[in-house]
Amino acid sequence: MDLRKSCHVQKFDGKDTKHRTLITAANSKSNSKANSVEPEQLIIEEELSSNDDDNVRQLTPQEKVQDTKLIPSDNYHKYCYRHNPDVQTNKASDFNKMNEIQLNLERIPSKDQNMINSIWSNFGSANSFQRNLILQGLLTQCCFPQLSFISQEISSLIRIDFISTLPVEISSKILCYLDCASLCNAAQVSKKWQKLADDDRVWHHMCEQHIDRKCPNCGWGLPLLSMKRAREFTVETNKQTKRRKLSSSSSGSSSGSFGSSSSGKPEFKTRPWKTVYSERFKVERNWRKGIFKTREFKGHKDGILCLKYDHKYLFTGSYDTTIKMWDINTGECLKTLESHQKGVKSLVFDEQKLITGSFDSTIKVWNYHSGECISTYRGHTDSVLSVDFYKKFIVSGSADRTLKIWNVENRTCYALRGHLDNVNSVKIHSKSLTVFSGSDDCTIRMWDLKTNKCLKIFKGHIAEVQKVIPLNLPEDYELSQDINEGDEEEEEEGEDELSEDASEFGTIDYNDSTREYPTYLLTASLDNTIKLWNVKTGKCIRTQFGHVEGIWDISCDNFRIVSGAHDRFTKIWDLQTGKCMNTFSGHNSPVTCVGIGDSSFASGCDTGLVRLTNFDIM
Incomplete structure (x- = not known):
């Protein structure tokens, strides 16, 4: 039968x-x-x-x-x-x-x-x-x-294909708990699984969980890449707009043009979230595995003192008294700005203007699109070593031991005194309207932009502090710590100094909902270390060792720290753990300045060479 x-x-x-x-x-x-x-x-x-x-x-x-x-x-x-x-x-x-x-x-x-x-x-x-x-x-x-x-x-x-059997909403919710590798494996099970695993909602959740933040489950965080993608999108949109205008002008009064919706608004193409995640994942993988390409920028006649860059331009300041503006993608020098009488020690820029500080004791504001110097600020009696700006405020630190707060609207200037030596670094924290400064007196100070008073002193470095960076990290961002007794003793000394001169110091109101104070502070010093501080307690919670000579500059994003030192090396550190991820050579003189982007970092040295290390390669 x-x-x-x-x-x-x-x-x-x-x-x-x-x-x-x-x-x-x-x-x-x-x-x-x-x-x-x-x-x-x-x-x-x-x-x-x-x-x-x-x-x-x-x-x-x-x-x-x-x-x-x-x-x-x-x-x-x-x-x-x-x-x-x-x-x-x-x-x-x-x-x-x-x-x-x-x-x-x-x-x-x-x-x-x-x-x-x-x-x-x-x-x-x-x-x-x-x-x-x-x-x-x-x-x-x-x-x-x-x-x-x-x-x-x-x-x-007794095996049940629950993903195919359950409602799509529940299956998608389950797939959202998978990591990237598991989700890709799930897409290979069957056509039904592939359709669910490639759903845009699932990958949108993956992007929300990883882009510009570290996932608490897998420990991976992906670069934002927002400015570069925005520029590419803007260029493509402009091309489409021009084509539509030409098409509408040639067709006369014909109703509706190609690429336009019924309401007359242009239809913008969207990219699948899986593609967005994939390109960022490849960049992050290249960061971790050290897969990169390098571009060199040569043109200065003397050492590089400072640099800043974005998705389009690179600006460098040098001992040769000039500022050069470079095309970040081609390496071409677009402009050379000349007006300072001595070396350019610091610079910052946005979409409209460039602000520079020089050894000639002046601060200059430039329209870098035209190459014109708009205004010059004089007031310091010695070299301007650092500048920063936010809205109507320009803050400068000088070798005359003072910080100056310049209000560009009402043309006023306030001097902040307290440091006992050169002020090497100043940084405005916009959300709390505070300023952080690092000095050759080995201390870091926190100032209130509203009252112009010192709020806190951080002590712990044993050599000149070269860079300060305030950080706002999410509450669930767990940082490794290594608090020791020495840091606690030094903090107590700082508190004693504050209690003695209480009238000269302001108070911090952490309950003020209008001001969001930074949670951490990152500093670099010529004592060869990078320190991480808890701003609220004033304690040094981590010290990073690795360079064998003094650190001249650091820069960081939400995932990494890049540092340049007198030992001619550039190091990449994990911000969360403090561990050194990679060490880069290539400069034959001290690395004096560094900068970091979503998919690259730049470094300049005493010979006038700037190297851009790019990880956005497929």
């Missing part, structure tokens, strides 16, 4: 074959009962007088009909998972198993075949409760070899 029976005909190995179930033809009338679950059976099983519980209330016929209407009529509620015609999982494996059983059945005597068929027939015609009784009885009679055989057989039979 052929057991390979089925209720439908399907093509297998190039032939149409009628599959037969393991139940005989005499049991065909019970197939629907064996393969499906009747709604009435879901509500109440057949009455078994010997097993009925007297305390169980029987449903009335009216209640049965009423409850049955509440049961959906789709196949997922009518059939069990294995016999649901809408589920195609394991159909091929079931067919192969049927063939194997049929061949084994044909090898035994006819009498034994009839006995086995009778058992299968009785089991197939039994209801759910009776089937459970039969199976329980069989299991009690099985020895360990049979139980082991059953365990091996059911391991594959």
Whole structure:
């Protein structure tokens, strides 16, 4: 008797074959009962007088009909998972198993075949409760070899393709918990899984979890790349706009142009979130594995003192008294700005202006698009070593031991005194309207831009502080710490100094909702170390060692710190752990300045060479 029976005909190995179930033809009338679950059976099983519980209330016929209407009529509620015609999982494996059983059945005597068929027939015609009784009885009679055989057989039979079976919303929610590698593996399971795993909502969640922040689960964070992509998008949009204008002018009064919506607004193409994630993932992988290409910028006649760059321009200041403006993508020198009488020690810029500080004690504001010097600020009595700006304020630090706050709107200037030596670095924290300064007196000070008072002093470095960077990190951003007794003692000394001259110092109101103070402070010094401070407590919570000579400059983003030192090396550090990720050589003189972007970093040295190391390569 052929057991390979089925209720439908399907093509297998190039032939149409009628599959037969393991139940005989005499049991065909019970197939629907064996393969499906009747709604009435879901509500109440057949009455078994010997097993009925007297305390169980029987449903009335009216209640049965009423409850049955509440049961959906789709196949997922009518059939069990294995016999649901809408589920195609394991159909091929079931067919192969049927063939194997049929061949084994044909090898035994006819009498034994009839006995086995009778058992299968009785089991197939039994209801759910009776089937459970039969199976329980069989299991009690099985020895360990049979139980082991059953365990091996059911391991594959009880697998459920829940991703394909569940509603799309729930499946997408489950896939959102996977990491990138697991999600890509899931897309290779089947076409249905691929469609769900490549869904834009799933990858949008992945981007939200990783881009410009570290994922707490996998530890990966992806670069933002926003400015570069925005520029590419703007260029493409401008081209499309020009094409539309030409098309509309040539077509006269024709209604609607190519690439425009019915409302007249241009239709912008969107990119799949998986593509967005993929390109950022490749950049982050290159950062970690050290895969990069380098471009050199040569043109200065003397050493580089400072640099800043964005997605389009690189600005460098030099001992040769000039500022050069470079095309970041081609390496071409676009402009040379000349007006300072001595070396240019510091510079900052935005989309409209460039501000520079020089050893000639002046601060200059430039329109770098035209190359014109707009204004010059004089007031310091010695070299201007650092400048920064925010809205109407320009802050400068000088070798005359003072900071100056320049208000460009009302043309006023305030001097902040307190440092005992050169002020090498100043940085405005815009969210709290505070200024941080680092000095040759080995201290860092925090100032209030509103009151012009010192709020806090940070002590811990044993040599000149060259750079300060305030950080606003999320609360769930866990930083490794290595607090020691020396830092605590030094902090106590700073507190004593504040208590002695309390009238000269302001207070910090952390409950002020209008001001968001930085959570951490990053500093670099000629004592060869980088320190991380808790701004609220004033404690140094981590010291990073690695350079063998003094550190001249550092720069950082949400993931990494780049440092340049007198030992001619540039190092990349993990901001979260403080560990050195990579060390770059290439300069044959001290590295005096560095800068970092989403997919690159730049370094300048005493010989006048600037190197841009780019990780955005595919």
